[in-house]
Amino acid sequence: xxxxxxxxxxxxxxxxxxxxxxxxxxxxxxxxxxxxxxxxxxxxxxxxxxxxxxxxxxxxxxxxxxxxxxxxxxxxxxxxxxxxxxxxxxxxxxxxxxxxxxxxxxxxxxxxxxxxxxxxxxxxxxxxxxxxxxxxxxxxxxxxxxxxxxxxxxxxxxxxxxxxxxxxxxxxxxxxxxxxxxxxxxxxxxxxxxxxxxxxxxxxxxxxxxxxxxxxxxxxxxxxx
Amino acid sequence: xxxxxxxxxxxxxxxxxxxxxxxxxxxxxxxxxxxxxxxxxxxxxxxxxxxxxxxxxxxxxxxxxxxxxxxxxxxxxxxxxxxxxxxxxxxxxxxx
Numbered sequence: 001x002x003x004x005x006x007x008x009x010x011x012x013x014x015x016x017x018x019x020x021x022x023x024x025x026x027x028x029x030x031x032x033x034x035x036x037x038x039x040x041x042x043x044x045x046x047x048x049x050x051x052x053x054x055x056x057x058x059x060x061x062x063x064x065x066x067x068x069x070x071x072x073x074x075x076x077x078x079x080x081x082x083x084x085x086x087x088x089x090x091x092x093x094x095x096x097x098x099x100x101x102x103x104x105x106x107x108x109x110x111x112x113x114x115x116x117x118x119x120x121x122x123x124x125x126x127x128x129x130x131x132x133x134x135x136x137x138x139x140x141x142x143x144x145x146x147x148x149x150x151x152x153x154x155x156x157x158x159x160x161x162x163x164x165x166x167x168x169x170x171x172x173x174x175x176x177x178x179x180x181x182x183x184x185x186x187x188x189x190x191x192x193x194x195x196x197x198x199x200x201x202x203x204x205x206x207x208x209x210x211x212x213x214x215x216x217x218x219x220x221x222x223x224x225x
Numbered sequence: 226x227x228x229x230x231x232x233x234x235x236x237x238x239x240x241x242x243x244x245x246x247x248x249x250x251x252x253x254x255x256x257x258x259x260x261x262x263x264x265x266x267x268x269x270x271x272x273x274x275x276x277x278x279x280x281x282x283x284x285x286x287x288x289x290x291x292x293x294x295x296x297x298x299x300x301x302x303x304x305x306x307x308x309x310x311x312x313x314x315x316x317x318x319x320x321x
Contacts, residue, residue, distance in 0.1 A: 059282075
């Protein structure tokens, strides 16, 4: 079974749909699971206790976990000097610490499976150093650093850890973002087109596929940067 | 359950994990679990913790192996087989 966080919206939702359509068994994790019609758990990934509890429930079911997709995340566009304290805390707590918690708590379930794959999510805003997203970039840079180091720690257990760093994919997260800024971001990609959530699902499929067992510790930006 | 029982659980768990990697070692109460003197590497330590988590589940309690002092040289429960056994027993007793 594959655990997907952020399963109710955007990229996470799209990944769940894709995996399920291919006959994979998916466990969705989200704060709001009311619209999910597959096995799912309500869980706020910024809370260590909630994730731990969710992991216990999954463990008790005796499921074999083969992969973890950490797609949950939040965004907020603010100049660093104008970012409220609470927004700063929320961004770091959910994006960075939440991803770390999920890796710490769910990875042991994958270790028991003897092999697997973990996919974390960064952003194209990291290599660009996007103005107005300093704190968001800090949270996503942290995920990249953590993933590279964690990939080394997990390699002994035959578990690969990679990051996908998408550009502006059309989701709820980018809905309010100025179209000009989106186009500017896209123009920085080597392949300057706006990718869709299905393109991200394609990449996830590759990173989960044991055929690509040589890929670990990588940050992959759709469209290139 | 008493300290002899938990010592036994820890020793068997360590031996099982070492055997997987074809390593044989004499495991005593004073065998270090972390540091240069330990027969277990860092990945072996994680494997040991996972094994102990499973054993704890069989005994109907939850073994928390990520305490704040887990990797502290002076206070760590991983200082030796005995200190880990004591911590395992302590957590067992606290949850009965």
